[in-house]
Amino acid sequence: MTDEETEAVRSAIAGELRLLDPAVRSSRAEVTRLLDPEFTEVGASGRRYTYAEMTAGLAGHPGSTADGPVYEPSDITGALLAPGLVHLTYETRFEGRRARRSSLWRKRDEETGWRMYHHQGTPVPPDVP
Numbered sequence: 507m508t509d510e511e512t513e514a515v516r517s518a519i520a521g522e523l524r525l526l527d528p529a530v531r532s533s534r535a536e537v538t539r540l541l542d543p544e545f546t547e548v549g550a551s552g553r554r555y556t557y558a559e560m561t562a563g564l565a566g567h568p569g570s571t572a573d574g575p576v577y578e579p580s581d582i583t584g585a586l587l588a589p590g591l592v593h594l595t596y597e598t599r600f601e602g603r604r605a606r607r608s609s610l611w612r613k614r615d616e617e618t619g620w621r622m623y624h625h626q627g628t629p630v631p632p633d634v635p
Contacts, residue, residue: 515586521611522582528572540622542557545557547624577598578600583595593608593611597630610622
């Protein structure tokens with residue numbers, strides 16, 4: 507990877523980890539800063555979310571309180587797909603359940619920086635290694 511690719515992937519991973527942090531998840535200002543205005547998600551539940559739904563309601567989602575369960579990410583990898591577009595994949599554990607996750611991070615300009623454009627979570631059945 508070039509230095510540019512490495513820095514882009516590092517920045518996207520840092521943003522992804524911030525969005526898993528209960529302090530960030532419970533802050534509408536932080537969520538607004540980290541999600542692209544065209545954000546969409548297909549959650550591990552199968553439900554679809556929009557930017558408006560997520561910025562208004564992430565604080566009420568599981569994993570958003572300091573004294574509750576938290577998402578435990580592992581095996582995060584990323585690739586720069588094109589200038590300003592990074593794809594991340596990883597797995598999470600949350601309250602004994604696993605999910606495989608995929609995110610697209612987009613950077614339109616230096617001022618707004620890297621923001622999550624799309625996210626999908628897929629549940630992993632208990633019998634799958």
